[in-house]
Amino acid sequence: MPFTFKRLNIQDVILVEPKAFADERGFFMESFRESVFSQNGIYTRFVQDNCSHSVKGVLRGLHYQKEPKAQGKLVMAVKGEIFDVAVDVRKGSPTYGKWVGEILSEKNHNMLYLPKGFAHGFLVLSNEADVVYKVDDEYSPEHERGILWNDPEVGVKWSLDKPIMIKKDLDLPTLKNADNNFVYK
Secondary structure, eight states, X not given: OOEEEEEOSSTTSEXXXXXXXXXXXXXXXXXXXXXXXXXXXXXOOOOEEEEEEEETTBEEEEEEEOTTSOOOEEEEEEESEEEEEEEEOOBTOTTTTOEEEEEXXXXXXXXXXXXXXXXXXXXXXXXXXXXXXXXXXXXXGGGEEXXXXXXXXXXXXXXXXXXXXXXXXXXXXOGGGSOOOOBOO
């Protein structure tokens, strides 16, 4: 099997560990195969790929798009290392307001799958990082929302007290004040 799928403490968030085949030339790996992903609980059709480049200390997030343009995401660091975080923002969920985080890097090749209903963000740990992610709905600025990166009620354990952020992300509301129409099913 080209992948191992591990459900995290929040069961709907899945760590995907691809099998990389390395030799003196470098490595080869599959980063997505629809049939295998669907057999392992990731039933989605990705429609857009995104790529970001950031320097050490940059924190992007915590973002989501509300319904009807919500996005599931498959995130991977193709260069460098990031701490990738998913926060459950589905009202009524037993894990509402809880978070999980994983190190994604060019060395471990791991990916994180976040279904719809999760805020997403990452902190760059290496000097630079290139992050690519697939989403299952297109970007919609009018549906874009987020929550404050250091919301004390969520309590994400970032490894940096003063990350590099844009004003828009610094001005995001706390989860209890967020514009959020997700309901746990």
